[in-house]
Amino acid sequence: MELRLLHYFYTIAETENITQAAAQLHITQPTLSRQLKSLERELGTTLFTRDHNQLALTEAGLFLKSRAAEILSLTQQTTQEFNDRRQQLFSGHIAIGCVEADNSDTLAMMLEDFVSDYPQVTFEIFSGTSDIIKERLEKGLLDVAILLEPVNTEKYHTLTLPRTERWGLLVSNESFAARKADIEPADLPGMPLMISGRPEVQQLLADWAGVTLDQLNVIGNFNLSFNVIPLVEHQVGAAVSIEGAVSGRQPSDVTFVPLKPAIQTSCVLVWRRERMLTPVVGEFIRYFREAFA
Numbered sequence: 001m002e003l004r005l006l007h008y009f010y011t012i013a014e015t016e017n018i019t020q021a022a023a024q025l026h027i028t029q030p031t032l033s034r035q036l037k038s039l040e041r042e043l044g045t046t047l048f049t050r051d052h053n054q055l056a057l058t059e060a061g062l063f064l065k066s067r068a069a070e071i072l073s074l075t076q077q078t079t080q081e082f083n084d085r086r087q088q089l090f091s092g093h094i095a096i097g098c099v100e101a102d103n104s105d106t107l108a109m110m111l112e113d114f115v116s117d118y119p120q121v122t123f124e125i126f127s128g129t130s131d132i133i134k135e136r137l138e139k140g141l142l143d144v145a146i147l148l149e150p151v152n153t154e155k156y157h158t159l160t161l162p163r164t165e166r167w168g169l170l171v172s173n174e175s176f177a178a179r180k181a182d183i184e185p186a187d188l189p190g191m192p193l194m195i196s197g198r199p200e201v202q203q204l205l206a207d208w209a210g211v212t213l214d215q216l217n218v219i220g221n222f223n224l225s226f227n228v229i230p231l232v233e234h235q236v237g238a239a240v241s242i243e244g245a246v247s248g249r250q251p252s253d254v255t256f257v258p259l260k261p262a263i264q265t266s267c268v269l270v271w272r273r274e275r276m277l278t279p280v281v282g283e284f285i286r287y288f289r290e291a292f293a
Contacts, residue, residue, distance in 0.1 A: 092280035097133035097145030102244025156270035182260030192237035197221035
């Protein structure tokens with residue numbers, strides 16, 4: 001499959017219209033239609049259903065679109081990396097993954113210094129959970145990332161960041177837990193909990209509470225805090241979170257209550273062991289080493 005055809009397909013999928021896609025690609029509509037039919041013949045499946053001038057992706061088309069996004073992004077990044085090597089550190093690009101945490105401020109501080117010293121360098125920040133970010137690291141879509149422990153980092157070089165993250169419950173101000181200074185293991189039985197889908201985090205809480213996972217009243221899982229805050233507000237449940245994920249962003253009717261005994265974990269800067277670093281990425285990591293190693 002040619003990258004050119006993949007790019008044509010992805011543009012059609014984004015616009016849902018052959019005419020608009022052809023205009024964006026600066027080719028004629030008949031040419032683009034022929035290229036699409038050629039791709040469908042090559043794959044042996046229909047990628048779009050057609051209704052007048054509107055196109056809708058088939059199940060196969062949806063699958064190819066998700067793969068095309070990754071492949072085209074990786075291709076663009078690889079091309080950029082070769083350009084980086086030619087231009088050294090006078091210009092370049094770095095893709096960074098970062099969890100929701102207090103250490104997001106650490107990343108902002110380091111980037112501020114880095115782009116000030118190298119103003120031609122551009123960057124991209126991808127936010128998500130540690131598992132999602134690790135998946136993108138594996139695919140080569142990210143250069144470095146800040147992950148939240150507990151997390152398996154066997155495949156990565158790591159640098160532990162100095163600011164620890166405090167765990168607790170995000171609760172409604174109307175709940176009994178909001179009137180407590182701390183949450184203790186005895187408070188958990190029967191309490192409806194929303195927690196990360198990551199097994200490491202679930203086990204962390206179970207070990208702290210001295211119970212098995214199935215003894216926790218987990219009513220739902222989430223990845224980022226933004227979407228779970230309204231559920232906390234309406235007392236659907238309490239959300240297990242780190243303070244840094246919601247600091248400065250939680251509404252006035254929601255409170256963060258820390259766990260006691262305290263659970264504090266670190267964030268780590270990671271990058272792939274076997275991957276050759278571009279000069280830009282290597283220099284960015286050096287900034288972290290000098291600041292925190």
